[in-house]
Amino acid sequence: MSDKNKFTLSITESPSRFKDLEKMEVADLIRSINEEDAKVHIAVKEALPQIEQLIVRIIDRMKQGGRLFYLGAGTSGRLGVLDASELPPTFGVPDTLVIGLIAGGDVALRKAVEDAEDDPHMAWEELKKYNISKLDTVIGIAASGTTPYVIGGIRKARKNGILTGCITCNPDSDIARVAEFPIEAIVGPEFITGSTRLKAGTAQKMILNMITTTLMIKLGKVKGNKMVNMQLNNRKLINRGTHMLMEELSLDQETAQDLLIRYGSVKKAIDGYNKSRRQ
Known part of the structure; x- marks a missing residue:
């Protein structure tokens, strides 16, 4: 052959x-x-x-x-x-x-x-x-x-x-x-x-x-080891984001969740919170 x-x-x-x-x-x-x-x-x-x-x-x-x-x-x-x-x-x-x-x-x-x-x-x-x-x-x-x-x-x-x-x-x-x-x-x-x-x-x-x-x-989509830009599509992810903010900003659960819902993502919430503290 x-x-x-x-x-x-x-x-x-x-x-x-x-x-x-x-x-x-x-x-x-x-x-x-x-x-x-x-x-x-x-x-x-x-x-x-x-x-x-x-x-x-x-x-x-x-x-x-x-x-x-x-x-x-x-x-x-x-x-x-x-x-x-x-x-x-x-x-x-x-x-x-x-x-x-x-x-x-x-x-x-x-x-x-x-x-x-x-x-x-x-x-x-x-x-x-x-x-x-x-x-x-x-x-x-x-x-x-x-x-x-x-x-x-x-x-x-x-x-x-x-x-x-x-x-x-x-x-x-x-x-x-x-x-x-x-x-x-x-x-x-x-x-x-x-x-x-x-x-x-x-x-x-x-x-x-x-x-x-x-x-x-x-590309900056992770902070530390956290998914700070994740979409808040369900209760589990909202709870996860809330705990991220509680840990990062030393906030109580209610304040952290309100902040998360207002800004729509962990990263935006952290940036917004830090900016308001500096003003």
């Missing part, structure tokens, strides 16, 4: 090291899954220098008004949308600051959309609808590193002078060769062969947490 026709199995598609899963007891199944999950932390730790390089460059752009876009398909796409959707309530930022795009559109969040990930042109067409610019950043999320939807979007974004990164779980993948700042978390074969919703998905989620949490801290 010629080299051209050879099929090389990627790590994410390699056979599981476990056999006859259907014959295993529940205790053995969950212990084995847990043992595999323990490898994710190590893989992500080894990728920390790559993660840092990308974050530092995103910070500079965001401070100038840039945005962050995620591109993904299937599990990877859902993780990007999830991460982006959690930022407004947690940090009080607009939902236009970090935007997750998934192959097949929002319907793909719940159901698989056939062939959507195989279109290498669709991602860029979707990015153009947001008037993407050179201040923005695009991160492609693809466990295999071969998803055409993601690779096509990253390739076109980089060609247009936009900062690009990727999160993948295969070394020397197609997407890593296209992205300017690749992040490779090599977690090994999955517990169920090829099921990248497992270790690969966990690694991707951990890295996304690192990226956006660090960005929000560096």
Whole structure:
């Protein structure tokens, strides 16, 4: 067989090291899954220098008004949308600051959309609808590193002078060769062969947490270790904000809650209270 026709199995598609899963007891199944999950932390730790390089460059752009876009398909796409959707309530930022795009559109969040990930042109067409610019950043999320939807979007974004990164779980993948700042978390074969919703998905989620949490801290959305810009969407969050103010300003509960409701966020309440004390 010629080299051209050879099929090389990627790590994410390699056979599981476990056999006859259907014959295993529940205790053995969950212990084995847990043992595999323990490898994710190590893989992500080894990728920390790559993660840092990308974050530092995103910070500079965001401070100038840039945005962050995620591109993904299937599990990877859902993780990007999830991460982006959690930022407004947690940090009080607009939902236009970090935007997750998934192959097949929002319907793909719940159901698989056939062939959507195989279109290498669709991602860029979707990015153009947001008037993407050179201040923005695009991160492609693809466990295999071969998803055409993601690779096509990253390739076109980089060609247009936009900062690009990727999160993948295969070394020397197609997407890593296209992205300017690749992040490779090599977690090994999955517990169920090829099921990248497992270790690969966990690694991707951990890295996304690192990226956006660090960005929000560096953009001033956290004070000390508190979410001082969180949206007050329910009683639990109002109570949390009230206790933050009680601790920060040495206020009683009633005064702290009144202050929080009046200003609408912990940060604004602290700033308003300190300003009134200085006058």
